[in-house]
Amino acid sequence: MTVLSSRRRFLGAAAALGAGCAAAPLWAAAPIQPGAKAALIVVDVQNCFVEGGTLPVKGGAEVVPVINALAPKFQNIVVTQDWHTPGHASFASAHSGQKAFSSIRLNYGDQVLWPDHCVQGTDDAALHKDLQLPTAQLIIRKGFNKGVDSYSAFQEADRKTVTGLAGYLKARGIDTVFVAGLATDFCVAWTALDARKAGFKAYVIEDATRAIDLNGSLAAAWKQMAAQGVRRIQSGDIAAAAG
Numbered sequence: 001m002t003v004l005s006s007r008r009r010f011l012g013a014a015a016a017l018g019a020g021c022a023a024a025p026l027w028a029a030a031p032i033q034p035g036a037k038a039a040l041i042v043v044d045v046q047n048c049f050v051e052g053g054t055l056p057v058k059g060g061a062e063v064v065p066v067i068n069a070l071a072p073k074f075q076n077i078v079v080t081q082d083w084h085t086p087g088h089a090s091f092a093s094a095h096s097g098q099k100a101f102s103s104i105r106l107n108y109g110d111q112v113l114w115p116d117h118c119v120q121g122t123d124d125a126a127l128h129k130d131l132q133l134p135t136a137q138l139i140i141r142k143g144f145n146k147g148v149d150s151y152s153a154f155q156e157a158d159r160k161t162v163t164g165l166a167g168y169l170k171a172r173g174i175d176t177v178f179v180a181g182l183a184t185d186f187c188v189a190w191t192a193l194d195a196r197k198a199g200f201k202a203y204v205i206e207d208a209t210r211a212i213d214l215n216g217s218l219a220a221a222w223k224q225m226a227a228q229g230v231r232r233i234q235s236g237d238i239a240a241a242a243g
């Protein structure tokens with residue numbers, strides 16, 4: 001093939017592509033098909049974070065059927081559990097005179113103080129009983145160092161101590177993560193942001209999350225995620241399992 005004819009073919013292909021784009025905007029593209037290099041990260045769908053738990057997220061249990069329906073579409077699933085020691089530094093009760101949902105400065109930075117929640121080994125810290133993830137391959141527990149919180153599944157709140165999740169995913173050839181669970185504006189957002197920082201493509205499946213929304217934290221989280229290239233999608237944007 002001559003250079004000229006190959007150039008003509010390229011231009012022809014580009015024109016065809018252009019016509020396609022004009023007919024269908026980029027974002028209305030075909031549903032996303034998670035393949036072998038994608039993992040669903042199901043964040044903290046635990047009793048503590050749903051109604052009846054110690055730190056309930058409004059509508060938290062509503063993510064369970066959405067996540068159960070998503071699970072068969074993924075070859076790789078990772079689950080996280082908030083897993084605190086008694087008297088954990090993120091508990092208001094561990095700081096005299098402090099109230100839950102206030103914020104204090106700890107040696108690693110600002111920390112929102114929470115009611116006691118998700119204490120290791122308690123029923124409160126167990127995964128929601130209706131969560132059906134038989135093919136999940138890894139459970140990451142986080143927040144188990146007494147003096148440091150860990151919203152993110154990748155890195156503790158000191159921004160130094162890693163959980164090992166990035167190494168695990170990379171060792172398995174996974175380059176894209178889809179994040180679902182609780183709560184959108186804390187553990188989901190921090191997980192998605194740290195995924196980007198670690199070099200993964202990251203999606204947050206909005207209708208598979210619910211938020212705490214403390215002092216505008218939800219809008220701030222979406223803004224920050226958009227700025228870092230986290231893509232905001234709905235569960236309906238993901239294609240049914242292949243085959």
Ligand SMILES: [Zn+2]
Pocket residue numbers: 082083084090117118143
């Ligand atoms: Zn926690």
